[in-house]
Amino acid sequence: MTREELTEAIILAKKNKGLSWEDIAAHLEMGVVWVTSACFGNNSMPEAPATKLCSLLELPDQAMTTLMEYPTKSWGRDVPQDPLIYRLYEAVGIYGTSIKEVVQEKFGDGIMSAIDFSIDIDKEENPNGDRVIIVLNGKFLPYKTW
Incomplete structure (x- = not known):
């Protein structure tokens, strides 16, 4: 299968x-x-x-x-066409460098793990339109020096 x-x-x-x-x-x-x-x-x-x-x-x-089975983790390199996925792609494209700057200002030079990681999705009811809340929670991994 x-x-x-x-x-x-x-x-x-x-x-x-x-x-x-x-x-x-x-x-x-x-x-x-x-x-x-x-x-x-x-x-x-x-x-x-x-x-x-x-x-x-x-x-x-x-x-x-x-x-x-262990998967090969990959995804298409084309811009996503699904509107919801595209908006996430767009948000990271627009805010990615700012997110990186703030993370590194708070933690130092490194990355957020996608292995020691979780995602939570919530709904916030709002009279101006319900809100999507996405929390990415990853361990900070500093770059090593040697």
Whole structure:
């Protein structure tokens, strides 16, 4: 079973069972963004949550192996066409150098880890239009000198 076939099977089972990504993540006792990412083939899923997911969604036997495979992490280099993804791309494009400057002013010369990392997404109701809150929480890794 390829990653693409697995993702398709997961989305179909999710839809047929009337589940949300929040429902699935709660069942696995894991973060919703990470679980969704693993279901889309961007992370390998450890055995225990993979077993729970396969059981919950009644996935075929081959799904377990595919869920646990180490992915090659890559993405297209073209500007994203999906409006929501494009806006995130645009925000980093416009504010990226400013974010970098502020992070380095506070922490020093280094990077934010995307390995020791989490993402939380929240909704804030607002009379002027509901707000999307995205929190990127990564460990600071200073550049080494030698």
